Amino acid sequence: MATLPMPTLHDGIVTLDAPTSTDVDAVLAGEDDEHARRFGWYPARSTRASVSQSIRGWRREWRESGPTRCFAIRESASGRLAGGCELSIGATGEAQVSYWVFPDFRGRGYAWRAVELATSWATTHLAIRRYVLEIEPDNLASLGAARHARFTQTGTARDDQGRAMLIFERWASA
Numbered sequence: 001m002a003t004l005p006m007p008t009l010h011d012g013i014v015t016l017d018a019p020t021s022t023d024v025d026a027v028l029a030g031e032d033d034e035h036a037r038r039f040g041w042y043p044a045r046s047t048r049a050s051v052s053q054s055i056r057g058w059r060r061e062w063r064e065s066g067p068t069r070c071f072a073i074r075e076s077a078s079g080r081l082a083g084g085c086e087l088s089i090g091a092t093g094e095a096q097v098s099y100w101v102f103p104d105f106r107g108r109g110y111a112w113r114a115v116e117l118a119t120s121w122a123t124t125h126l127a128i129r130r131y132v133l134e135i136e137p138d139n140l141a142s143l144g145a146a147r148h149a150r151f152t153q154t155g156t157a158r159d160d161q162g163r164a165m166l167i168f169e170r171w172a173s174a
Contacts, residue, residue: 019071073101082105097132131170143166153167153168
């Protein structure tokens, strides 16, 4: 996988850049029960130590050209942390996409904007050709973001916790 510096991407509404140690408090403040449930750790919650460890890991993945590329989603106007967007890159030109938006920023289109920026960058710089999302059927906000980002439902599956998931995909040429 190519060694590339962490880019800063923006569309005037959201900015994607590196998560940093100064984001820990914003992550802890932004995580709610919905976030924890969707990512499978509810009723547990993140801790200062677990968030710091995640940020260090994401930064290491960038430095070492690992298979995970995690971006902080920031509100462009204020610079405030609004969530995150992650690409888990496979060996065959495919990437699993995930995203999360904190409650104060939901309903503003930040998720689909972040997905557009991240996938456009990855198509150009990492030669990713196919993007895949797994979304729970009752996650209406995420379903809307996926459709707005031009993903198409292609199937269903169960995740590693046995939850029903809808599979969405988008080819880089879309």
